[in-house]
Amino acid sequence: MTDSPLVSAEWLMENIDAPDLRVIDASWYPSWASPSNAGRDTYARGHIPGAVYFDIDEIADTTSDLPHMMPDSVKFSSRIRKLGVGDGNRIVVYDANDFFASARVWWMFRHMGHKDVYVLDGGLRAWQGAGGELEDLPPVVTGGRHFTPRVRSDLIKTMEQMQTLAATSAAPILDARPSGRFNGVEAEPRAGLSSGHIPGSVNIPSSALIGSDGKLVDKAHLEVLLGKCRSSPAVATCGSGVSAAVIALALAELGNYDVAVYDGSWTEWASHADNPVQKADA
Template identity: 35%
Template sequence: MEALVSPQWLADNQAIRDIVILDATLKKTMNTANVTTGEVIPGSVFFDLENTFSNPDSPLPHTFPVLSSMSSLLASIGLTPESVVVVYDQQGVYSAPRVWWMLKVMGIQNVYLLDGGLPAWKEAGFEVSGNYTFLGAKIAGHFCGQPKQIVDKTSVSQNIETSHFVLVDARPAARFNGLQAEPRSGLRCGHIPGSVNIPFTEVLTGGKYNSPELLEYLFAQKGIVNPRKLVFSCGSGVTACIVLLAAYHAGFTDLRIYDGSWAEWGACNETNAVITAE
């Protein structure tokens, strides 16, 4: 199923279909340089990734909520398993892919990402609103959560020896290579042994995804071709989803997230946990 939709597609279909539009902007990352504040796509519901939809009991940032609670959390913002959902963020493409992935994990089939986000919507000349919409809570439906799409540290550790999957790190090259300090205090520098670096900025041009052909070529340059099983990581599991969605757009199908990402691995003191300045 195609994952990306254009502003024109959303405008045309919003008038004839019951579409839930989610603003997935990660609020704490917002700044006046690259985020439009106070403007949203009309009819948008706010998806609070920073608070409501991150596990409050986890010491790690942006951890996927407990699956048993996700049905009621999604229902609280008006979603059902049958919902048709379009996700966007105010930066273009940043946190929205994380929410796209989360909804896919929960078994929502008809979920799309607005390529280019709010900037693309405005550039296309469509109107904006100053307020979010509240749809009202739904009765929690039977969401078919798929926990196998969430990979833990034990599986990543075992993969160093088994190479059962390709681990793709979406952080900038300088951080991956241990040449730049991590933005979160207390984390070591470097990368997980055996991982491949595809910075999330390399899959985008002008705040939108590159074509499937260019993305397939990018992955091939890194030695990754179908039908390899791919697991993605980053700093906290957000930008990893940008590259995961790029892989989906390029035709890869077996895609998962190491949810602890570097926030977990970089804090670990196990021997051979990190390669630095390679």
């Protein structure tokens, strides 16, 4: 494959019939911005031939009050097997919404110890732009392949761990939300949450990492934005753990595959009154 976490539409076209390759559609839209099931509806209207649909709101810890939290390894493995994905598969994830939530699903597989997973650079738009066809019928999934989780606990952070990081500055905290929300001058889209950021964190809006063509910006641009973290531990956060994974993906493109994601992100942090909140005028 490649040292990059990305593959091109052209590469996918050349390799899509490989027997060990599995393609996953992870299209997802925030509930506060789009109708319910918008991602699944996008998949149903047309997807890359053979792709199965990964719903981050269903393959999640649905007992949590927080949105799309990482499920335990038992549930993840069970759901993945039902999608026909298992050990020995090369996985390519894509979406129709500028890495929402293909980067998240890529990170989920890596957290579960599966290294042979990649993201289609530019997503569905790149596939169609390269002449790729779509189908609107779900594929016939052949199960039976076992998925063995090898959980990397270092790739996920809890609120308690983030409290320690905020107090000690032991590793950079990179926040992917828009600058207005990060600085506390624009409202959060989730009702009841104050805006602002975890003390000591740095704002790297995920939109700055994505070009107008829906692809990750080039390495030179990534180096300017993220170069200080290319070879050191870092933690990415956002509103609910989705766009944070775009930062993790971008740093992997620079060679750092060990970036953790704060799964609860701002939704969890700001829901606890005891957690300190910093704003631009602090």
